[in-house]
Amino acid sequence: MKKKSFLIILGFWILFSSCEEEVTLDFDNEPKLCLNCILNPDSVVSAKLTLSHRLDNSGKFETVDNGNLTLYEGNELFGIFEPQGNGRYLINKRPVEGKTYKIIAEAGSYNTISATTILPDFPVVEYSKEIIGHASYDSTLDVYNLNVQLKDKPGKDNYWIYENNVVSGVKYGGGGREINTLFIDDFNKEIDTEVKYGFTLFLGVRLSDEGYDGQSMDFVISDFIEATEYRYTEAVHFLNADEHYDKYIKTSILNRIKETSDLPFFEPVQMYSNIQNGYGIFGSCAITSVKL
Amino acid sequence: MKNFILILAFFTPLFINAQNKHTISGYVTDGSSDERLTGATIFNKTTGKGTVSNNYGFFSLTDMEGNCQLEIRFVGFKKKALVLYLEKDTFLNVSLQRGIEIEEIKVRGHEIKRSNPELSILSQPGITMQMIESAPVILGEHDILKTLQFMPGIKQGAENTASFNVRGGSADQNLILLDGVPVYNVNHLMGFFSVFNTDAVKDVVLIKGGIPARYGGRLSSVLDISMKEGNLNKNSGVFSISPVSGRFTYEGPIKQDKGAFIVSARRTFFDIPMAAIQKLNGEGGVYGYYFYDLNTKANWIFNPGSRLYLSLYTGKDNLFSNTRVGNDWKSRYRYNWGNITTVLRWNKVFSSKLFSNFSLYYSRFRHNELGKAKDKNTQTLFKTTSELQDISFKSDFDFYVSPQYTFRFGSKLSHLVFNPNIIQVKSTESDISFNNQNRTQAARADVYFENAFDLGKLKLNAGGRLSGYFTEGKNYFHIQPRFSAGFELFPHINISTSYTQMVQNIHLLTNSSFGMPTDLWVASTDKVGPQLAQQFTMGLSKQIRNEISFNIEGYYKRMHDVVRFDEGVAFLNPKESAWDRNVLVGEGRAYGMEFMTQKNSGRLTGMLSYTLSWSERKYVGLNNGNWFPFKYDRRHDVSFLAEYRFKESWKTTRSFSIGFTLQSGNNLSVADVEYEGLLTPGRELADYHYDWEVIRQTYDNPNNFKMPTFHHLDIGYSIVKQKTDSKSVTWSFSVYNVYNRMNPWYYYKSEGKVKQVSLFPIIPSVGFKYEF
Missing domain, CATH: 2.60.40 (Immunoglobulin-like)
Known part of the structure; x- marks a missing residue:
């Protein structure tokens, strides 16, 4: 819908005889x-x-x-x-x-x-599996939820959740599973009415302990399907990132959102870097993995 | 310092004792319509004392006795001389006849009204409707907000948009009032046109430094626009047409000398040719766009000291599309936004020295996006609404203590409702709402007082504004001292200075440099407090033979708690999130020097100005907390606006106008460096990844790229033919961007290449106006 509206608006601008030309922006950057x-x-x-x-x-x-x-x-x-x-x-x-x-x-x-x-502390994670049904395409396969207790320690922690899977021998990994909890940082949330909770988390799942510092953060990661020879989830990983790595991941994702967005007036993103006189990232993390 | 000014300002009235003499008070009106005239001068030749009529045409001259020779003047009208013998307080209704005195023939120009005589002409530029209507325009549409942009210190956002920035502030920091009611979105068609129909406007006052205490709620400027009141004597009207829109205004008495009305409407034509093209092409649906404005106003005079006004403005932009595929599937799309403002106003003269105005107003800005699709079995709906409502009651009093001293005071109570970005997604199976937590209500209470002195060579205005802002879970209180003074150092050489503190309790979240309807007005919360600003100015002016003035003024402005979207947050992104979690709160500073020379009389009138300025921002969490240039940090700005009136006869008036602007380009954040990055967590466990995953593009400082110098030259020519005493025809011809300068409007990247888009090449246009 929005694309359409913008096309119409752009059409009006064209009526005003807009002129487009390729330009070279003159930036004088020495390598760092x-x-x-x-x-x-x-x-x-x-x-x-x-x-x-x-x-x-x-x-x-x-x-x-x-x-x-x-x-x-x-x-x-x-x-x-x-x-x-x-x-x-x-x-x-x-x-x-x-x-x-x-x-x-x-x-x-x-x-x-x-x-x-x-270097941050390892996340303390307790979990249990709860079978909630069967796969729609194969009733012999259980579908289960992972009930997670993330026991936060006092102090600021920045959690990222991701998993790695194998499908037909090919390894996949990364964030993006649908999780619906109060602790979700919604910086990369995008509405999608086709999915379970009405939104997706683009490229990563970040949990914030803001407001829950030192408390147990309980939530559910839903809809895992029982492993088969061809398709299985190896592990779910809970990564606690230091402030620099956390900001780096966050701005990396925001940058990607910007690059893939079709919105014409998106506020640009300055990549976070803690490197004095240079670029990149020097950060740290500790990872707790739950093997499934 | 702040407390001293406040104490001085507050207690001064107590030390003033008016002498026990008589008072002449009343209204100055236009003899042809009985429209009240703002800024007319009333001068007592016997005592050498005088005053100026206020925003409602009211004046009061105290301290008078015996014989008085009064002279009443207003530009474009014949002066009136009255000889009175005063034995008691006297009420006068002075009506002036349109026309020019013999000695004025040579000096017919843009006389500057000095409703705040203590302010320099750079803090309160003299802007008249005549200036606005004679300036060269684009597409035949005269526009108040675009003409303002020729003034020093006032700069547009993107080319040809009505959105403007004053002295390094952002567009939301301008208080724009229509008959005293804030208008929250002043843009039509992405800001290419403003919502103000010049045919319905009587008067414009702009203040950008030394803002008096009677105004509050924004940091950078006040633009106070008054609608015409309606002709009390006879029916009259205006019909105008431009390549963009048609306008019609009609006014007349409801009852002779008791009440009058005015109705003014404007509508664009864009959708008509579009509909024809679609029909010719045999398209299955229709789509188009239009906007309209409707201004109405009525007033009733109960007695000379009591008058009631009711005015309404409503305007809307509407983008629409209807699509149908066969008989089974159809969709409907609406994207519209607009304002409604209405005000009930009562002018009451309690005594010859005390004038009052009471206003009860309602202002609403609403933006809607609605998408519906339907087939045999399913139906889906997507709806986004943003809305701001403001219901206020305010009272203003002018107490004319003596010819040298006026005490003004007043109060205001407001109730504000904010519903930003409320989303509803509905289908046959589900109905989901988002962002309901963003609904907010707030209350605001203000009181103010002003002490205005006219002590001959010294003119000053000292006062203060106390404001309270009450939102959910948090109350904010602020004291805002205001002080401004002008002093005649030598004959025709004046110095002026001012200090103001301003508070702004609402914020506009925007990513664009022009007026997008999706810009969100939000209330201060417990996390994001009101914006604050202090501004100090100092200026010098020199007048030559009342014809030419040279002015210079420096300013320094500090802004606190200014708000911007956090990086990567888009105004269109339908995220379920509290807005105050997606913004950065920081500091701003702006400083500069403005120069202007102005010629107000003679056949050739106009102004030439230059501004040297800086504007910067600083946010924790952005650019390592360091200062960086504001998007509209334009170092240099030269503007020239002039009109030449040819020798005129009774029947024909011809004039030629020219406008030129040259200014440093806007700043943009543009990635200019690329380096190797890391995969996001978990991606290293995959068998493959894409190139983009390990490439990072960024910039060292926000707003690191300055767009090329922006300039264009515009010319205009108009002929006014007087058919009869009351009928005239005006033809206006304009050429925008005479030498076809391709000023960049925006940049975007495509396939690794940067593209520049320019929207406004040379554009000739013609406009027609018929007055009867």
Whole structure:
């Protein structure tokens, strides 16, 4: 409906003899270092260093292999990254939840970049399965809900829920399952009357403990279908992101909403970055997975 | 400082003692229609003292005795001289006849009414209907709001839109009143036309600095538009037509010298040729667009000291489409928005020194989108409504204590209802509503007082406004001191200064630079408080032979708790969410210097202005909390508007007008850098991903791109042919954008390329007006 109305309005504008031409916007951007590194207590520390480029450069991002990357835990040296090629770097150690980390990266004549993160706690999750019926296409398969208790700890937490599935041998993963609870952050909610709750959550499910700090957050993730050889959900994951990674995910999704939207006057989104003198993200998260 | 000004302002009346002499009071009216004249000067030649008629044509000259030689003047009218011997207070109804005095032939121009003489001409630009009707226009439509944009410090949002920004403020910070009633959406057709039909407008007052205490509720400016009252003596009318619309105005007495009415209507023609084209093409449905305005007003004089007015304005834009496929499926779509304002007003003169006005008004802006589809078995409906209602009662008193001192005071009570973005989705199986939690009600109470002094060389106005705003769960109280002063430093050289504090309890959520109907008015809440602003101005003016003035004024404005959508939030996005969770609250600052030279008399009249200005915003959570340029931060702005009147005869008047504007472009946030990003959580577990998932596009600072310099030249030519004493024909010819400058209207990206869209090339037009 809205598309149609705008087409009509645009038609009027055309009546006013609108004129369209391709233009080159003259931006003078020098490449900057871009660092992407998310700490996770379950894995060793890896980072990637690349260069940014102008918007009119449609080529691949240039990787930086001559960087010196150092990671500190509090005021102590945690480790120096080992180059792995193709812009990748590694420290073969695992970070610890609750600790503060700082990264510093230098490369050639580019500005030195730095950032800090505090590794959040693992989400505490209790759950139970509740069978609610059978699949419409196969009555031998149970359909069940996952009743979840997310026991929030005092302090600000930023939860993201996603899952990974296998269908005919192909792996899928990401957010977007329909969840209807008060705790949902509706920043990416889009109305869709065709679906169960009347809306979808675009590209991710974010739960906020705002107003429920330190309390048990109870909700239902509905309509899982009993696993078969060809189709099954491996796990549901609860990710607790530090403030930087959380804002990064959020602005990434908003950017995508903007790019795919057909609305003509969408407020642009500035990508969140906590990298001083550069781009990218240095954040952290802790993930609790529920195997199904 | 604030308390000192308030104390001074409040207690001053107590120290003023009027002398026990006589008072002449009354109204100044147009002799042909008995329409009351605002801003007429009443001058006592015996004492050298004078006054100006107020917004309702009322005046009061106190401190008089014995012989008085009065001279009453108003531009475009013959002056009137009266000799009176006063033994008691006297009430006068002075009617002036249209015409020009011999000595005025050379100085027929845009005389500036000084209803607030303490203000500089840059804080209160002199705008007359004559100026508005002679300015070159686009598509033959004279428009008050577009002509205003030639004034320094007043800038349009997007090209050719009625939406305007004053001294670095946003469009919602302008209080736009029609007969004292706020009009919440002043735009037709995305702002290409304003809702004000010039045929029905009598008078326009704009104030952008030193705003007196009688006005409140917005941060940046006041635009006070008065409708004509209706002809008390005879029936008369105006018929006008332009390529866009037709207008018809008719006015006359209800009862001779007791009551009058005026009805004025305007409607566009867009839908008529569209319907014809659709019919010719044999299309299965119809679609189109039109807007209309209807202004009506009636008044009744009970006695010389009591007059009642009832006025109504209603206007609507309507976009419609009806589609039918065979006999089984049909759909209907309506997208409409509009205002209704109505006011019952009572002018009461309690004594020769005390004039009052009581108003009870209702103002509503509503925007609707309705989609219906139906087939044999199912029916679906989608409806979005946004609405703001304002019911208020206000009282205003002018107490003429002495010729040097007027004390004004008043109060206002308002009840506001906000229903922003209420969505209903209905089908055969379900009926779902969204955003009902956004429905809000609020109450507002204001009192104000003003002390206006005219002490010869020194003119000042000191006062204050106390406001309370009561919304669900939260009350806000504010004290707003107002002070302005003008002083004649040397003959014909004046300095002026002002300090104002303003409060705005409502916010307009908008993403666009023009007047979209989807812009949402919302009330302050416990989370998002009222906007506040302080403005300080200082100026200097020089007058040469009452013909040419040179003016300069600097201003500094700080704004607090200004609101904008959070990044990524779209006004059209039908999300179920409280609006105050989708906005950022921050600070604003604007400062600059305005220069203007104006020629008010002679065959050639006009103005040339230049503004150098800055406007910035700062929000926690955006741009790391640093200042960045406001969307309308236009560093330079040059405007030129002039009219040349050819030698005229009794039968024909011809004039040529020219308008030119050149200004820095608007600012936009445009992604200009690309870097590698991370997959969103869980996507790394998938076997595949898309390129876009690891590309991030962004910019270093919001509003990082300045659009190219904006400029265009417009010319106009008009001929007025006087057929009889009361009948005339006017032809107006205009060419907008004479040299066909392709000013960018907006940009968009398509297939990796940036496209610029320009909407207004060279546009010639012609308009016709018949007055009888």
